[in-house]
Amino acid sequence: MRFVSTLVLVAGLSVLVSSASAATLDQVKQKGFIQCGVSQGITGFSNPDDKGNWTGLDVDFCRALAAAIFNDPQKVKFTPLSTKDRFTALQSGEVDLLSRNTTWTLDRDTKMGLNFAGIIYYDGQALMVKKSMKVNSSLELSGASICTQTGTTTELNIADYFRNNKMKYEVVAFATADETLKTYESGRCDVFTTDASQLYAQKLKLAKPDEHMILPEIISKEPLGPLVRHGDDQWFDIVKWTLYALINAEELGITQSNVDEMMKSSSPEVRRVLGVEGAFGESLGLANDWVVHIIKAVGNYGEVFERNVGVNSPLKIERGLNRLWSKGGIQYAPPIR
Amino acid sequence: MVVIAERAPRERSSLLTDPRVRSILIQAVLLVFVVGLGWYFVENARANLAAQRIATGFGFLNVTAGFGVSQALIPYSETSTYGRAFVVGLLNTLLVSGLGIVFATVFGFLLGIARLSKNWLIAKIAEVYVEVIRNLPLLFQIMFWYLAVLATLPTPRGSFSFFGLAFVNNRGLVVPEPVINEGSGTIGIAFLAGVVLAVIVRYWARWRQLRTGQIFPTGRTALTLILGLPLLVYLILGAPIRFELPELKGLNFATGIRILPEFLALLLALSTYTAGFIAEIVRAGILAVNKGQTEAAYSLGLPPGLTLRLVVVPQALRVIIPPLTSQYLNLTKNSSLAVAIGYPDFFALFAGTTLNQTGQAIEIIALTMAVYLAISLFTSALMNFYNRRVALVER
Numbered sequence: 001m002r003f004v005s006t007l008v009l010v011a012g013l014s015v016l017v018s019s020a021s022a023a024t025l026d027q028v029k030q031k032g033f034i035q036c037g038v039s040q041g042i043t044g045f046s047n048p049d050d051k052g053n054w055t056g057l058d059v060d061f062c063r064a065l066a067a068a069i070f071n072d073p074q075k076v077k078f079t080p081l082s083t084k085d086r087f088t089a090l091q092s093g094e095v096d097l098l099s100r101n102t103t104w105t106l107d108r109d110t111k112m113g114l115n116f117a118g119i120i121y122y123d124g125q126a127l128m129v130k131k132s133m134k135v136n137s138s139l140e141l142s143g144a145s146i147c148t149q150t151g152t153t154t155e156l157n158i159a160d161y162f163r164n165n166k167m168k169y170e171v172v173a174f175a176t177a178d179e180t181l182k183t184y185e186s187g188r189c190d191v192f193t194t195d196a197s198q199l200y201a202q203k204l205k206l207a208k209p210d211e212h213m214i215l216p217e218i219i220s221k222e223p224l225g226p227l228v229r230h231g232d233d234q235w236f237d238i239v240k241w242t243l244y245a246l247i248n249a250e251e252l253g254i255t256q257s258n259v260d261e262m263m264k265s266s267s268p269e270v271r272r273v274l275g276v277e278g279a280f281g282e283s284l285g286l287a288n289d290w291v292v293h294i295i296k297a298v299g300n301y302g303e304v305f306e307r308n309v310g311v312n313s314p315l316k317i318e319r320g321l322n323r324l325w326s327k328g329g330i331q332y333a334p335p336i337r
Numbered sequence: 338m339v340v341i342a343e344r345a346p347r348e349r350s351s352l353l354t355d356p357r358v359r360s361i362l363i364q365a366v367l368l369v370f371v372v373g374l375g376w377y378f379v380e381n382a383r384a385n386l387a388a389q390r391i392a393t394g395f396g397f398l399n400v401t402a403g404f405g406v407s408q409a410l411i412p413y414s415e416t417s418t419y420g421r422a423f424v425v426g427l428l429n430t431l432l433v434s435g436l437g438i439v440f441a442t443v444f445g446f447l448l449g450i451a452r453l454s455k456n457w458l459i460a461k462i463a464e465v466y467v468e469v470i471r472n473l474p475l476l477f478q479i480m481f482w483y484l485a486v487l488a489t490l491p492t493p494r495g496s497f498s499f500f501g502l503a504f505v506n507n508r509g510l511v512v513p514e515p516v517i518n519e520g521s522g523t524i525g526i527a528f529l530a531g532v533v534l535a536v537i538v539r540y541w542a543r544w545r546q547l548r549t550g551q552i553f554p555t556g557r558t559a560l561t562l563i564l565g566l567p568l569l570v571y572l573i574l575g576a577p578i579r580f581e582l583p584e585l586k587g588l589n590f591a592t593g594i595r596i597l598p599e600f601l602a603l604l605l606a607l608s609t610y611t612a613g614f615i616a617e618i619v620r621a622g623i624l625a626v627n628k629g630q631t632e633a634a635y636s637l638g639l640p641p642g643l644t645l646r647l648v649v650v651p652q653a654l655r656v657i658i659p660p661l662t663s664q665y666l667n668l669t670k671n672s673s674l675a676v677a678i679g680y681p682d683f684f685a686l687f688a689g690t691t692l693n694q695t696g697q698a699i700e701i702i703a704l705t706m707a708v709y710l711a712i713s714l715f716t717s718a719l720m721n722f723y724n725r726r727v728a729l730v731e732r
Contacts, residue, residue, distance in 0.1 A: 084689055084692070088692075107695075107696075110392075111392035111695070113386070113389035113390050113391030143588040143589045144588050150689050150693065151690055151693025155404045158405070159404050160403070163415055170405070170589075171407055172407055173404075173679055173681070173685070174677075183488070183678075186488035188508070188598065190588055229389055231389050
């Protein structure tokens with residue numbers, strides 16, 4: 001089945017008549033929706049709820065994009081992709097963008113023909129073990145069996161980390177997150193490893209989450225962000241500035257509830273962002289009030305974060321590095337002007 | 338085609354109505370079309386890849402892979418190249434397929450014969466086994482062995498011990514590791530000498546039987562030669578191969594050879610599943626041999642065992658070999674289901690991990706197809722060679 005799907009993707013890659021370089025925005029407008037590649041189910045990032053509606057941080061980003069283009073956050077279709085198939089799906093044009101907790105690396109940005117549109121979540125890799133192992137640090141894990149997903153930066157980081165610390169290890173790599181977790185739970189592996197944010201989400205899926213703990217060491221940098229194909233600068237700009245609009249809105253205090261009032265604000269910065277002054281939307285090929293549409297649909301970056309992964313969500317993740325630069329974090333967006 | 342052309346009346350009214358010319362013309366047009374289509378696909382892919390600036394070519398095979406692999410038959414580390422990971426995966430696939438074929442054949446033959454047993458209980462047990470195994474999806478059986486059987490074993494600290502020599506736990510099977518010292522080469526030579534002697538004994542015994550009718554116990558002699566000679570040399574040299582016993586250290590066994598549960602689960606599932614199909618092929622093959630052959634053998638005074646071995650099976654093989662080849666090919670291709678349980682076979686390691694780390698889908702899928710095609714064609718070639726040997730010789 002996986003082989004077949006990969007083959008289809010490869011066939012798509014070779015047959016698509018240079019549609020990759022054609023204007024994605026026009027294609028999206030023509031078909032009437034955005035095709036957004038997401039994960040196969042990670043609570044808080046992209047996960048279908050009991051009614052089949054996709055929710056999460058990565059999902060909300062695609063909804064924001066749909067709002068910016070169509071003024072309707074529902075005009076987006078989601079394609080769940082495994083870590084293994086995600087890049088081929090984007091390269092072959094099966095999806096218009098990936099918003100799928102994907103780490104920004106040089107190789108992916110260059111050789112794979114992809115462009116990262118910014119960082120939506122600053123993450124790092126962590127390790128989960130059973131409390132009964134009585135291990136307090138990742139450095140006590142020599143000889144451990146480690147369950148992870150194949151085709152990830154996680155797989156490479158764990159190899160680097162154990163090699164660097166001269167510890168023995170054995171990696172058991174699976175194609176999907178569910179298989180990985182199930183095998184870890186069965187006791188085949190001592191360690192389950194992935195990005196810290198996902199680790200919190202996956203821990204909730206275990207039968208007895210309290211019997212497991214996440215070790216304190218963060219062993220890598222995992223800047224996660226949405227990405228698009230090479231060769232369409234306009235589409236790249238739209239995706240990039242949708243992310244920056246979310247962050248800028250939070251910085252300026254524009255929220256889902258006060259956006260209408262803010263339109264009357266006298267602050268030139270707010271007026272520019274909301275399209276009251278200037279024609280910044282037009283430069284992108286969108287309506288001038290594109291940010292208003294975005295904020296009305298999903299709220300600003302802070303609201304999206306808190307709703308999906310923040311301390312009041314089931315995941316209970318602190319903002320940490322993802323706080324705005326003005327509040328002790330490193331989330332920072334170039335100005336809209 | 339040639340025959341028709343010769344029979345056709347040679348009226349040269351028009352070149353287009355000449356069937357020979359017409360058929361060449363049609364074939365030429367078709368060839369141009371197929372080649373053109375192929376060229377279009379290749380050129381189109383190349384242009385699209387270049388437009389998106391996606392890396393192409395096979396240079397990635399020399400790049401450091403950077404990931405670890407749980408089972409490697411040749412030395413492999415994170416600093417090895419993707420090319421080496423390719424070989425590691427290929428060997429893992431060959432290992433599990435090769436062993437799977439051996440086990441499935443032995444088990445399948447026993448089952449097939451058991452299905453024809455006159456003992457009601459044995460025949461029924463074999464029948465139920467075949468019907469159950471053949472009718473459940475293979476992926477389900479792999480998951481069953483992996484998650485329902487092997488994963489429920491105790492942790493390394495609570496391993497089942499076999500007299501302190503081998504240990505079974507949820508990390509696999511740990512057996513003593515041979516430490517090879519000087520002089521061990523002689524043992525290998527002794528083994529080869531044993532094999533050669535056994536072959537000579539077999540020919541001699543046959544020659545003697547044809548001349549005098551006396552039967553020589555070839556099987557037992559061969560076994561003694563093949564196993565006894567190396568053992569004798571081993572003892573004379575003062576036991577140069579030492580076995581290091583598995584020892585628990587930290588989280589896992591530090592010494593000894595460990596056989597991964599992923600490997601065991603895949604091997605068990607592949608051999609038991611394919612054995613079910615082979616059993617039916619063997620049963621069909623034996624039933625295809627005329628009853629008169631068995632009766633003739635009995636009337637000559639051959640005991641049932643010899644009748645089966647010398648009269649029935651050689652004739653049954655002619656029916657068995659061709660469908661058996663298909664089962665061998667199926668088993669090899671089915672081994673790519675390893676990806677579901679994390680066994681680093683060729684497909685998981687190359688068309689999975691390597692594809693994702695490099696993103697060069699077209700090159701990697703092409704190589705993957707070439708490798709499976711090569712393995713299958715090689716297996717078929719071997720089996721076809723064997724088939725010609727056992728096929729009915731028409732005189």
